[in-house]
Amino acid sequence: MADRNVANLMGRGEGLLFLTDEQLRRGIEAMFFAYRGFTADPDRILQDYGYGRAHHRAIHFINRSQGTTVNNLLSILGVTKQSLNRVLRTLVDDGLVESRVGTRDKRERHLFLTPKGAALERALSEAQRNRMRDAYRAAGPEAVAGFRTVLEQMMNLEMRRHYLDGVDGTK
Amino acid sequence: MADRNVANLMGRGEGLLFLTDEQLRRGIEAMFFAYRGFTADPDRILQDYGYGRAHHRAIHFINRSQGTTVNNLLSILGVTKQSLNRVLRTLVDDGLVESRVGTRDKRERHLFLTPKGAALERALSEAQRNRMRDAYRAAGPEAVAGFRTVLEQMMNLEMRRHYLDGVDGTK
DNA sequence: CAGTTTATGTCAGCCTTGTTGACTTTCCAA
């Protein structure tokens, strides 16, 4: 039976962990619902501004790296400049993002959140932090540590892939 | 400083866990990248069929609950029937999904994966299981247990919200 | 049985956000 189709996870010490395909399937599904919940609150806030998730992503990464360039943002987000530009234009026009011509290299534009943009960022990230805290609180501190470890690994795997995509021509 | 803005997580026993806003921000970001990586492999497979994530979701949930009705699927996915129908039509036309008229209630359509549909489902979920196993293996069994606990909590929070949305009129 | 509700499907039109391709302007660096 496929029911006993198990994965042997040889971890870093601490013995073994066996997961059936069914357990992995439930993990996959949990990712789907968790992510949907994770974006639900910001989506509602953004609606009041007529913005979407693309705006949220731009705001998030500009906040994380104030003064980042457009090219930088492009490679992090992995979209085309036309897509990003459409979003950035509305954010600049609405006074949430400031685009300063570079001093060293005047071709570059350095992106900053205005006070208004920073306020929206705080509202968005606060909603997500609250959601995350709720889950953490319900799961307990020990589970949280494990969660963060696995999530970091998943992120690393993705960053590695993303990086390689940018280097070779396969894109 | 906002740097020392900490969240006190009173867990189920086992003491306390303090997380700064910065740590929570990194968690939020990790979710973004992890989910992107999580959908990257299926996205590539789907491209060969001219399908998108919407098709993947339909296939996944039909596989999970063979014989489910259209209405059922609608409430799980949380999209409009017009959106879902567009996707289902192509899947039925392409012979991946079979739509059988209900026996007890002939208004209902029960959805099944054909062998061809089941094959695609296996390819998609295998890609995701592999990705998940890679992260699990790198993180170790103890972390995996915690990861699954927190993810379950995040899913539960979302399911609860989703359910309430359907019950009261707020939508 | 008549009327209403439910389940499904479909048409038309709109929005966001992704894509490609072509082109311009600016300006650094060899």
Add this chain to the structure above:
DNA sequence: TTGGAAAGTCAACAAGGCTGACATAAACTG
């Protein structure tokens, strides 16, 4: 001084959300 990188813009298109309107068949209800 000139080639090419960085940035921006225009146009066109596609996927996949949405709303609203409407059709049909089946089931339910008084």
